[in-house]
Amino acid sequence: MLKYIHSHLRWKIFLSYMVVIFVGVVVLATATEFVAPAAFNRHVSDMETVMQEVASGQMPAIDLQKSLFASFHAAVSEAIAFSVLAASVAAIIAGYLVTRQLISPIHDMMEASNRIADGHYDERVGVPGNPATGEIDELAQLAVSFNRMASALEKNEEIRRRLIGDVSHELRTPLATIKGYMEGLIDGVLPPEPGTFQKVRREASRLQRLVDDLQELSRVEAGSYILQKCGMPVMALVEATVARLAPQFAEKGVALETDIPSGLPEVVVDEDRIGQVMLNLVGNALQYTPPGRTVRIRARRTQNKVQITIEDTGVGIPPEHLPHIFDRFYRVDKSRSRAGGGSGIGLTIAKHLVEAHSGRIWAESEGRGKGSMFIFTLPVR
Numbered sequence: 001m002l003k004y005i006h007s008h009l010r011w012k013i014f015l016s017y018m019v020v021i022f023v024g025v026v027v028l029a030t031a032t033e034f035v036a037p038a039a040f041n042r043h044v045s046d047m048e049t050v051m052q053e054v055a056s057g058q059m060p061a062i063d064l065q066k067s068l069f070a071s072f073h074a075a076v077s078e079a080i081a082f083s084v085l086a087a088s089v090a091a092i093i094a095g096y097l098v099t100r101q102l103i104s105p106i107h108d109m110m111e112a113s114n115r116i117a118d119g120h121y122d123e124r125v126g127v128p129g130n131p132a133t134g135e136i137d138e139l140a141q142l143a144v145s146f147n148r149m150a151s152a153l154e155k156n157e158e159i160r161r162r163l164i165g166d167v168s169h170e171l172r173t174p175l176a177t178i179k180g181y182m183e184g185l186i187d188g189v190l191p192p193e194p195g196t197f198q199k200v201r202r203e204a205s206r207l208q209r210l211v212d213d214l215q216e217l218s219r220v221e222a223g224s225y226i227l228q229k230c231g232m233p234v235m236a237l238v239e240a241t242v243a244r245l246a247p248q249f250a251e252k253g254v255a256l257e258t259d260i261p262s263g264l265p266e267v268v269v270d271e272d273r274i275g276q277v278m279l280n281l282v283g284n285a286l287q288y289t290p291p292g293r294t295v296r297i298r299a300r301r302t303q304n305k306v307q308i309t310i311e312d313t314g315v316g317i318p319p320e321h322l323p324h325i326f327d328r329f330y331r332v333d334k335s336r337s338r339a340g341g342g343s344g345i346g347l348t349i350a351k352h353l354v355e356a357h358s359g360r361i362w363a364e365s366e367g368r369g370k371g372s373m374f375i376f377t378l379p380v381r
């Protein structure tokens with residue numbers, strides 16, 4: 001019962017009214033008890049005087065009733081006036097204390113929201129009640145939501161700040177290269193021939209890819225896309241990727257093999273999004289595998305998931321880089337990846353998309369030159 005009241009604001013407000021009324025009534029009764037006898041004593045002595053005056057003939061008997069009534073009325077009025085005054089003061093004090101108790105979380109939240117609006121994103125409010133025992137009312141729930149909102153704002157602000165830093169850093173290199181070529185051309189140091197213009201164009205394309213990837217990343221990070229999930233066979237997913245990339249594999253002379261068992265259950269995915277993940281991982285495998293080697297796509301069932309592995313026999317990833325490989329703009333070999341047009345965002349996007357499907361993605365590698373494996377899980381129907 002007490003827990004129920006603790007966790008419902010309307011019952012608390014109702015009880016607070018009851019408390020105020022109770023305090024008022026108790027004070028009214030107590031004050032009447034104390035004030036009434038004194039008032040009556042005083043007025044009874046007036047009545048005695050009147051009665052003596054009537055008995056001695058100083059006052060006509062006809063005025064007796066009127067005088068007695070006047071004294072009685074004065075005694076009652078005085079008792080009521082004092083008691084009501086005392087009860088009102090007590091009710092006001094009780095009302096103030098109870099209301100302050102109820103309002104203080106709202107007041108805290110108001111102050112915290114003002115501080116957040118001023119840019120202090122680390123601001124949080126205390127949660128009234130006892131969340132451990134589940135005794136949290138609507139105000140406490142509001143405080144919890146408020147803190148969640150503040151954390152989200154703080155995280156977004158942190159992402160925004162880091163993103164601006166990273167993006168400026170990433171834009172600087174191609175822009176400096178383009179500027180260098182243009183200055184070379186203007187000063188006559190570089191010959192105005194197709195080769196030079198090709199180099200400028202390559203840098204511009206890199207910038208464009210970076211901007212496209214950033215746009216995609218911001219969409220994915222903000223979660224501003226809708227997953228249109230449906231059940232589909234793993235084989236279809238893999239075949240679509242193979243069909244898209246087979247020409248590039250053939251051109252580079254890297255073999256692409258698949259090993260998909262026939263009895264696998266269907267996975268529930270957004271075909272385009274997971275297709276994007278596959279393209280990214282298999283595309284990376286191709287990029288980091290020298291000609292003459294092999295890339296293999298495997299799938300197998302684990303509990304209630306299907307696990308897809310893209311295994312290459314390429315440059316590998318040193319163990320110290322493995323934990324960072326999915327971070328935005330992280331590249332193991334910066335100059336090589338950049339030269340290959342890599343923005344270092346592909347894996348970050350892939351991670352977001354796999355996690356949006358309640359899956360997990362990770363990388364394994366024995367080290368430099370020993371190939372890499374990228375593994376991710378997908379939910380089954």
Ligand code: ADP
Pocket residue numbers: 284285286288312314315316317325330331332333337338341342343344345346347348371372
């Ligand atoms: P990028 O566009 O630079 O390839 P990614 O986010 O896709 O960006 O990859 C981040 C980094 O991870 C790459 O720069 C590369 O150093 C490393 N990497 C990704 N895939 C592989 C792989 N199959 N083999 C070796 N290194 C890889």
